[in-house]
Amino acid sequence: MGPAFYIAGAVAVLSTLMVITRYNIMHALLYFIVSLLSVAVIFYVYGAPFMAALEVIVYAGAIMVLIIFFVMMLNLGPQTAGDEARWLTPRIWIGPSILCLVLLAELVYLILQPTGQAGDVITVDPKAVGMSLFGPYILAVELAGMLLMAGIVGAYHLGRQKKKILHRFLERTTE
């Protein structure tokens, strides 16, 4: 693997670390965009340029922008960042981190088991992807389309601003 992979990998890991340690959501989101861009580079290195483009356009472009707009819409001020600072004490994060690192160690151990043949990167061109998407996986594509449709309808329905109606359980506790 060339240096491109290592550099992009290091950037991805570091920026993700920054994501999970920021108190301010905006900062975290910007770091996450960096992380996504570096992952896109890795995609390119692994012979999937089309997927790298999709990663940048859809993930970094559309989804992240959606979240950023959302956060701006909620107008979360410095108070939220202060809450985050208050919540993120070592007592909270040390236990889960160790557990997750154990998980990581196990994963790496399993990945590093000798597999016989050393694989090299084989480029899969977008045409082959398109052929198989609209060939054997046409049903899955239809399902994905329906999922997106359901997502749109669900988001519209849930996100509608309506007269505030408290759920009866919540209502009772707020009294």
Place this chain on the structure above:
Amino acid sequence: MQWIYLIPALPFLGALLLVLASGRIGKTGVTLIGCGSVGIAALVTIVAGLQFMNSGQAGYVQHLWDWVSIGTFRIGMDLRLDALSLVFTFVITFVGFLIHVYSTGYMADDPDFARFFACMNLFVGAMLLLVLGDNLLLLYFGWEGVGLCSYLLIGFWYKDPANGAAARKAFIVTRVGDTAMAIALFLLVQHTGSLQLGTVLARAQELWTTGDPTVVLIAFLLLGGAVGKSAQLPLQTWLPDAMAGPTPVSALIHAATMVTAGVYLIARTNALFVLSPSAQAAVAIVGAITLLLAGCSAFVQTDIKRVLAYSTISQIGYMFLALGVGAWSAAIFHFMTHAFFKALLFLGAGAIIVALHHEQDMFKMGGLRKSLPGVFLVFLIGSASLAALPFVTSGFYSKDQIVWLAGAAAGGNAFYSLAAVLGAFITAAYTARMIFLVFFGQEKTHVHHKPGPVMMAPLYILAVLSTLAGFIELPHTLGHLTLLSDFVSPVLPGVVTVHGGVALEWGMQALTLGLVALATWLAWRLLAAPFPDGLKQFLKNGWGFDDAYNVMFVQPFVKLAKINRRDVIDKIYTGLAAVTRGFHRAMSATQSGILRWYVMGIVMGAVIILSVIIWREYAV
């Protein structure tokens, strides 16, 4: 004969009508239904009996419908009319009818008039089903039916807790015997594959040789059932207490019919007992001991009904003795005469009790000879029959036959003879004592109303029967008439005499006569004589059986019940439930609603599963 289904059906119908219509039809209606159903059943019995005797058949079976049908195993609703069931049916319906008529007078003032007659009809129906049933299951059905009715009737005046206790005691004690009998029926089904009487008895003779352990076991279990129902040793304790019921009940159930069900059962299954000599000997021994023990207890009782109760136990002991020595027809003969004279005695006692305003203590009676001459006359006849006064009473002929056969029959021996003769002596003694106490001497309680004709008429009829019923069977020495033995001979094997002939019989009769005279004299003399108090109390309490059972069974059982009050066995299940509930609490505590804990759970699970995979697949 095709109408014999009416014989049990009518009393059942009467009971049903009385239960449903009580309170709407008035006393006259109840009387008509209650007495009418049994009366018509008695008429049907007489007609069917005459037809049966003319037809010369050995047995007539009427198939009504299939009751149980499982594969090849069939139990029909079959009624069987043969000599044995005809004798029993006749006694039950006829004596039952007389007692019903008497009851209309005795119970006239009772608020539960209809309930009483419903129970009585139900009882008669069940008893008829017992003796008419062609299979052992039907017999068992009737058997339990009469058990239920005796419970209902003993506890008839349920407002007094003592009556309820007596009813429960009768029910539970007889249940011990019933359980043994049920096991016997199971064994019979297992081995013979049938409960139909004819099939069972025929198969038994093919299957088993004499003395085979299986058939001996079955016979002993049947004996257990008979002992419970017939109040023989060791299950005799319920009968004296059963006198808590109204007197007609005592007459019907505890003298004339129900308690003789055991006699019927053994006579009916005689083939099984013939195959197991040890069980048959046990029948004789039980009878011999019971008749002596109960006789001694009867001698010291103060309650007139308890005297009669113990005398019933003693007389059934005679029947068992006869069955035990193989004198089947003698037992049936004694059953018949006993039903007449014991019903007469109980009804007479009932008349006295009502006349003295429910006074049952004999020492508070006395001198009733003049104030109740009618009752005195019939009571004297009944007593004479009970005491076996020679030549003129039915009791003499039936008992004489048993006394003679106890020694002379194939299964008899000197011990049985001695017991029978001693029993006759004791019987005469306590009967004489009862007569003297009640009818002679000073009048201690004033007679406040005399029994009406409706009560006296059955007494007269029974008095006549008590005298005449004996003349259908006369001993060798006196004319040798064997109407009854001949009549039942198709069903019951004849008696084989081995131990001595006519000379012994003469001797026995002379001895009995002498002893009866001696006993009467002694009773007269001893009336006022002091009697050792401890012994008297011991005998009066029926040889302490009640106390012994109380210590041996009742108290341990009560203790066990107390220990197990919180239900020890159930602890396992409640414990299981508690553990499950605990787990549930623990599990629902993890449902904190905090999302991060759920994710934590997933991570933990992943770590554990990966660890297991690594450990199993790759660790060396």
Place this chain on the structure above:
Amino acid sequence: MMNTTMEGLVLAGILFVLGLISMLIRRNIIFMLISVEIMLNAAGLAFIVAAARWGQPEGQVMFMFILAMAAAEVSVGLALILQIYHQLKTLDSDEASKMRG
């Protein structure tokens, strides 16, 4: 020792576990949504690496499905967060624990 595939998979694993840690330690519900995105992204990376390893288009097909699913999930998830914020006036996920068992 490490070949190309292993390197890619290890990177995917590291990114996934980072997302998981973030999921566990954050209480802000938007951060939890971002953590889910990180983990999905890591999973997509693993698929791309597998596609390169075998030279088959299926890995990339899977990544496209993940992408579509992530888009739908984010839109619905944001709508739900909006509702929670309106109801509870906070983004603390521990506040939304009224439906405990």
